[in-house]
Structure formats: structure tokens, C-alpha cells
Amino acid sequence: MQTLIVYSSLTGNTKKVAEAIYKVFGEKADLLPVEMAPAPTDYDFIIVGFWVDKGTADKKTQEYLKIIQDKPVALFATLGAYPDSEHAASSLKNAAAFLNSSNQLAGTFICQGKIDPKLIEQFRNMPGNHPHAATPERMERYKKAASHPDASDLNAAQAVFTDIKNNFDQIARQGKGKVTTS
Ligand SMILES: Cc1cc2nc3c(=O)[nH]c(=O)nc-3n(C[C@H](O)[C@H](O)[C@H](O)COP(=O)(O)O)c2cc1C
Known part of the structure; x- marks a missing residue:
């Protein structure tokens, strides 16, 4: 399984989380900022990280999400609001709405990031x-x-993505479904 991790980060918070997630996948992943991201076509699994901008993914991430076709996709993000807030949940949902329905949402993670x-x-x-x-x-x-993100956020991100990695075959077998955030 070849994994692509793409992240957008203005002040480094999302980049930190991206690097922690990269450690879970090791050699079987490529880690790139969205500005240098390759086409998703050659990968089996696409992980996209963004900073929350006005309640959704930042603009560069929105554009990248729109070009992904037919892939399992996981999203992660950092934001100023609390991660268990409605604002955090709706920001993830709003970002997921940029994915077209040929993709499948394999999981999400969100944590606070310093403003x-x-x-x-x-x-x-x-x-x-x-x-x-x-x-x-x-x-x-x-x-x-x-x-934030602090050591415990990075551990939590790694736990979520370890779980996704371990269950990836099952997630992929579920086939293409409409992208939902539930
Ligand atoms: C222009 C701008 C808009 C933002 N909008 C939101 C927002 O709507 N909700 C929120 O919780 N945080 C918001 N934030 C805070 C960032 O999402 C947060 O600090 C994030 O961790 C920054 O990540 P980065 O260091 O990877 O750039 C905003 C920050 C900026 C600069």
C-alpha cells in the first residue's frame, strides 16, 4: 500500500501533525506540502491535512481535495477552536464536502493549533x-x-492513523461509497 500525505500549513502546526502521521507509515509513504503535492493517481491511500480557515479547509487544500478521484481518503486538521467543539466537527465536514463521491472517507483527526x-x-x-x-x-x-499541537496530540494522531493503517484492507474492501463524515 503506497500512501501519500499532503499537508497545508502556514505556521507549522499542521506540518507537525503530518510528520507524526508520516512516522506511522514510514517508507511506504510520501510526505509533501500541498504546494508540491503530486497527483494522487499513483497512490492507494491519500491523507490530507489542513489548517482550518473560516470553518473549512484552507483554499489550497480545497483545490487539492477536488482533484482526488476513486481513493480512500483520510483528513486531519488543526484549528484554534477546541477539538471537541461543533466548530471542529463542522470544519471537518465542510472540508470533506470538497471530495467527490467516488472517494471514500477512511477517517479523520483534528486537534488545536496555536494561533x-x-x-x-x-x-x-x-x-x-x-x-x-x-x-x-x-x-x-x-x-x-x-x-498545541503537543505531545499528546501527536500521540493521538498516531493512534488514529495506526488504527486506519491496520484496518486499511477492510476499509478498502468496503468499496467506493458516498463520502460521509459519520
Ligand atoms: C486567516 C485565518 C483564519 C482562521 N480561521 C479559523 C477558524 O475558522 N476556526 C478556527 O478554529 N481556527 C481558525 N484559525 C486558526 C488556525 O486554523 C490554527 O491556528 C491552525 O493550527 C494553524 O495551522 P498551521 O500552523 O498549520 O498554519 C485561523 C487562522 C488564520 C490565520
């Missing part, structure tokens, strides 16, 4: 009624995000 301090500075300068204004609750969340 660019420059962005937090912009939030601080926003008026109180702005949706991103720096409320105490939001500042608390940004503070929590600042330590």
Missing part, C-alpha cells in the same frame, strides 16, 4: 461587538491553543 500572535493582536484591536473581538473567553481559548 498566529499577529492574528491575536488584530483581534485585540477589534471593537467589542466584532465576532472576533478579544473577549476573556476567546483569550482563554487562544492561551490554551498556544501549547
Whole structure:
């Protein structure tokens, strides 16, 4: 089984998770940033990682997801919100919607990633009624995000992908199905 891991990362959070996942697959995988990603055609399994941008996959990832045909695909992501939030679940779902139905969603993983301090500075300068204004609750969340992805996130990502790898034959045998996130 030849695996392709493609990731999009502005500030390095998603790249860290991608490198942890790569260790699970070792020599049988290629790891590339989305800007240099090859066509998915020659691989058996495509893993795509993105940073959450406005509640969905970042633009470069969206374009890549659209070209994948007829493959088992797994998604992973980092975001500023909490990983067990509705926002995290809907961000994965919105990203999966860029995959056409010839593909099969083999699994997902999401964890927090520190927010660019420059962005937090912009939030601080926003008026109180702005949706991103720096409320105490939001500042608390940004503070929590600042330590992620941490060792436990990377372990959790590896556990999810070890499981997918071990069950890959079964996942592939299930054949092509409509992509769902359930
Ligand atoms: C322009 C921009 C938009 C973002 N939009 C969201 C968002 O909608 N939801 C969220 O939870 N985090 C959002 N974030 C936070 C990033 O998804 C998060 O910090 C991520 O870990 C960055 O990953 P990277 O280091 O791989 O670039 C946004 C960050 C930026 C810069």
C-alpha cells in the first residue's frame, strides 16, 4: 500500500501533525506540502491535512481535495477552536464536502493549533461587538491553543492513523461509497 500525505500549513502546526502521521507509515509513504503535492493517481491511500480557515479547509487544500478521484481518503486538521467543539466537527465536514463521491472517507483527526500572535493582536484591536473581538473567553481559548499541537496530540494522531493503517484492507474492501463524515 503506497500512501501519500499532503499537508497545508502556514505556521507549522499542521506540518507537525503530518510528520507524526508520516512516522506511522514510514517508507511506504510520501510526505509533501500541498504546494508540491503530486497527483494522487499513483497512490492507494491519500491523507490530507489542513489548517482550518473560516470553518473549512484552507483554499489550497480545497483545490487539492477536488482533484482526488476513486481513493480512500483520510483528513486531519488543526484549528484554534477546541477539538471537541461543533466548530471542529463542522470544519471537518465542510472540508470533506470538497471530495467527490467516488472517494471514500477512511477517517479523520483534528486537534488545536496555536494561533498566529499577529492574528491575536488584530483581534485585540477589534471593537467589542466584532465576532472576533478579544473577549476573556476567546483569550482563554487562544492561551490554551498556544501549547498545541503537543505531545499528546501527536500521540493521538498516531493512534488514529495506526488504527486506519491496520484496518486499511477492510476499509478498502468496503468499496467506493458516498463520502460521509459519520
Ligand atoms: C486567516 C485565518 C483564519 C482562521 N480561521 C479559523 C477558524 O475558522 N476556526 C478556527 O478554529 N481556527 C481558525 N484559525 C486558526 C488556525 O486554523 C490554527 O491556528 C491552525 O493550527 C494553524 O495551522 P498551521 O500552523 O498549520 O498554519 C485561523 C487562522 C488564520 C490565520
